Amino acid sequence: MLSEQAAPVVRATLPAVGAALDEITERFYAGLFADRPELLRDLFNRGNQANGDQRRALAGSIAAFAGALLASPETRPDVMLSRIAHKHASLGVTSDQYKVVHEHLFAAIVDVLGEAVTPEVAQAWDEVYWLMANALISLEAGLYAEKRVAEGDVRRPMEIVERHEETADTASFVLHHTDGRPTGSFRPGQYVSVRVGLPDGSRQIRQYSLSAAPGRPQWRITVKRVDGEPVGEVSTWLHDHARVGDTVEVSAPFGDLVLPEGEGPLLLASAGIGSTPMLAMLDHLATTGSRRSVTVVHADRSPADHAHREELHRLVGALPNGSLHLWYEQPGTTDARPGRVDVSTLDLPAGVTAYLCGPLPFMRQVRGGLLAGGVAASAVHYEVFGPDLWLGGEN
Incomplete structure (x- = not known):
């Protein structure tokens, strides 16, 4: 948690820092890669750097973490931290790299905000950074230990x-x-x-x-x-x-959007290539003879664009209490519904846990429909392919 001295400073400066974070992160990455070009060459996704997604994701995570520290000082935003830690571990991020990031991030903050970064402001945001960094270092150390590998050797x-x-x-x-x-x-x-x-x-x-x-x-x-x-x-x-x-x-395998144990009802909703983690879940359920209630939703452009289409039908068909609902933009002669997914048409069981994977507009639409239908926000989980631009660490 933030110290008594830092908390009011962070609260007072969060609007100004948040408003400048996009420029700060842009300058941060420019300085980092100028000093350490091997990081862009061999670690960071050059595509996400070029289109700005990584910069926006970093800005969002910093703002979300600082806001969470102020809103709930006795707790950590562990959902957001866990997602980041799994991504970092899969890349082989090491603890010493957080010192390099700190150096260039704070140089960018001073460069953008100038005289507004007083010693008190610098110290307060230094606390924010190291609270987040040390939490991630600890989580990543646990993930490496779980895989029985040295730090970064994945x-x-x-x-x-x-x-x-x-x-x-x-x-x-x-x-x-x-x-x-x-x-x-x-x-x-x-x-x-x-x-x-x-x-x-x-x-x-x-x-x-x-x-x-x-x-x-x-x-x-x-x-x-x-x-x-x-x-x-x-x-x-x-x-x-x-x-x-x-x-x-x-x-080694990483990721925290995983099939929950137990017998509770599930909704697995995907679009496009977002079906891939759902296929592993369905394959496991079918292989183990699960009798759970499993509602499967998938959206795609057309039957020809739907990867593993026949396999999906087969896996859902192997589940005694499984049901499949397809939406295609161009359904052709299939029995899929045209247009966008509408979860309000589904008869979902009470206590359902939902897992979403696909483009952000799809997941936001499905999540909104589930919440409107009475599904608890805590029961809706998601996976983003690439930088997490779903700000705020929602689950």
Whole structure:
């Protein structure tokens, strides 16, 4: 919690700092990468830097953390911190990097706010930073210990043993360790980081959900080619170059949006490639003979764009109390409903726990519909592919 001296200073300056955070984070990253270009080359997602998503996500997380410290000084925003810690651990972030971030972040704050950064203001925001940083360092240390690896040493070479073209722009890759050891278990819904070498000598990293149940001799990831500007560097490389027999570097599994234990009813709602963590959850439920009530919702452009479409039908059909509800923008001759998902049309059981994954507009729409229908906010959880722009650490 903030000290008695820092709390009023942070409260008084949060509006000004919050208003300037976008400019602060822009200058922060510029200074950081000028001093440590290897971080942009080999750690940070260059696409998210180019389009500003990473900058906006950092600004949002700082503002959300400071606001949470003021609103609930006796508690930590653990949902937000856990999500960040899992992302960091999958990238192999180390504790010493927080000192580098501190140096350049506070240089940017002084550069942007100038004389407004008095010694009292600097000390108060230093507290905010280190409260957040030390919480993340502790959580990440726990994640590394859980995986039985040294700090940051999360990646191992894995061989591609199968490749399947799921749609025109989506491919799945089946992986196993090159040394023959078992792939290891994970919790349904988790993801791995994949690092590949690109033609310019960089080694870029991206996270991909494990799209089949744990307990199998191999892991499977499903990768959608990211078009547009900037183009997805790693997804493009995997689609254009990764073949059976090739080797890629893959992290241990991380992620906190995971299938809950117990027998409570579930709603699994996804759009596009957001179906991948849901497939692992459904595969696990079907494999273990679960009799839970499972309502599955998926939205996509068309049947041809829906990756693992037949597999989804098969998995839901294997659940005695499973139901599938599809929405396609262009449903064609299928029985899917046209347009956007409308959860108000669903007959959801009392006490349902909802898991959402897909583009932010989709998740906001579905979450709003669930809350309007009486589902508790604490029962709605989400996963964002890429920087978390859903500000405030909502769950």
